[in-house]
Amino acid sequence: MNIGDRVRLLHGNEEGVITKISNAGRIEIEIEDGFRIPAMKNEVVVISASERQYFGDGIKEEKPTSFSSKSNDLDQNDGVYLAYLPINDKDHSIYLVNPSARNYLMMVSEVYGDNSRTLVSGELSSKGSKKIGEKSISDFEDWPTLLCQFFPIHQKIEKTQPSFERRIKFKATSFFKSKGKAPVLDKNGYIFKLSENTKDIDVKQLNEELKKDSAVEITTKFPKPEKSIDLHIEKLTKDFQFLSNNEMLKLQMDTFERNLNYAIAHGMDEITFIHGIGNGVLKKEIHKYLSQLGNIKYFQDTQKNRFGYGATLVRIS
The missing domain is CATH 2.60.40.1600 (Smr-associated-like)
Structure with a gap:
């Protein structure tokens, strides 16, 4: 069972495509109207496999669309x-x-x-x-x-x-x-x-x-950020318990990008982003973003004994 497989719920009429699989045996299914519903792996069956098992080769499989190489087509x-x-x-x-x-x-x-x-x-x-x-x-x-x-x-x-x-x-x-x-x-x-x-x-x-x-003359003044920006979600919003994981990550990345741009605009030499340890997703996204910029001298994990948790120091060129 993989992401992209089309499945049917064993105890319902819903059909859809797997969009997420967790290690705990839970999956997420996107059904036809665009809604996503959670389920356990043992609560669904892959449609193509089950149809062939019960109905044999009489089921028509959808063939991939192919494109002709003829120049007059x-x-x-x-x-x-x-x-x-x-x-x-x-x-x-x-x-x-x-x-x-x-x-x-x-x-x-x-x-x-x-x-x-x-x-x-x-x-x-x-x-x-x-x-x-x-x-x-x-x-x-x-x-x-x-x-x-x-x-x-x-x-x-x-x-x-x-x-x-x-x-x-x-x-x-x-x-x-x-x-x-x-x-x-x-x-x-x-x-x-x-x-x-x-x-x-x-x-x-x-x-x-x-x-x-x-x-138009640019007159907008950007605020100068602090030398250390805490990206823990509870520091960014009081309503974090109502946000999905994707929404929380987006808010954290938007805050990171905005403060990095402010630091560059103010000519700061360095800025530190405190992202925590957690599952490492936020750190990975920050490092991926920084690796694509040309005006960054380097970035590195900063001392954990200083902050008590994961942080990244960014040196600006």
């Missing part, structure tokens, strides 16, 4: 795709794939509320692909929203094609149904067409906003 060689291709049973490489005859300027970002992080930008060539990262299925429920933006390149005088963007926040019930063969790469995985259900980008309005922003 416009429906299957048009548009831009997002492909999650397995590295092993948990980890997947993420690719942008362009089987169309047009080149695009593109940018893909992860969105965290009002913040974002650019994963890749540049030109996506016709009949080409570009790797944008890797993700683990075991962290599926924590995957951030993806913002994918595309600007068609017109290499000759022709009718102007609209730029478009697509925001994607996957649901387990739809993600694990999307098995197929990626065009161009010709590999099996989870495939999504990005050039469907898109929102057009108003380039003129975008240029006007950029000009407006560049003409």
Whole structure:
């Protein structure tokens, strides 16, 4: 029984996809309407296995969608795709794939509320692909929203094609149904067409906003943070008992990023974040974030006898 398996409750009518498995034998299931319900492993059965056991080979299996490589097949060689291709049973490489005859300027970002992080930008060539990262299925429920933006390149005088963007926040019930063969790469995985259900980008309005922003003098003053920031959830909110684990982690990371930016803006040499020991998830996320920044000299675990619990010292360049 793995994340992504479709299961049915033994003592109910609900069906859904496993999104989380704990060591205590508990699982989390996302049912068709998007709600997630808890259950024990022994309370569910994997649908595909049980159907074959009781009904034999008469059950039709859903075959993966495949994409033809014929150049004259416009429906299957048009548009831009997002492909999650397995590295092993948990980890997947993420690719942008362009089987169309047009080149695009593109940018893909992860969105965290009002913040974002650019994963890749540049030109996506016709009949080409570009790797944008890797993700683990075991962290599926924590995957951030993806913002994918595309600007068609017109290499000759022709009718102007609209730029478009697509925001994607996957649901387990739809993600694990999307098995197929990626065009161009010709590999099996989870495939999504990005050039469907898109929102057009108003380039003129975008240029006007950029000009407006560049003409405005920045007068906002950021508060100077303390040298040590305590990220224990009880220090950040009184209502932590009403938050899910994901919501608590998001609040802690938002506080960390905000105070780090304030420290950089004020020219501080160093700042310490007290994250505790716990299960190590918050520390791991902080270290992952810091490792991707270019204006950090180094970061390290600071002395535990000083704080009494886990903390990370950040040296700012």
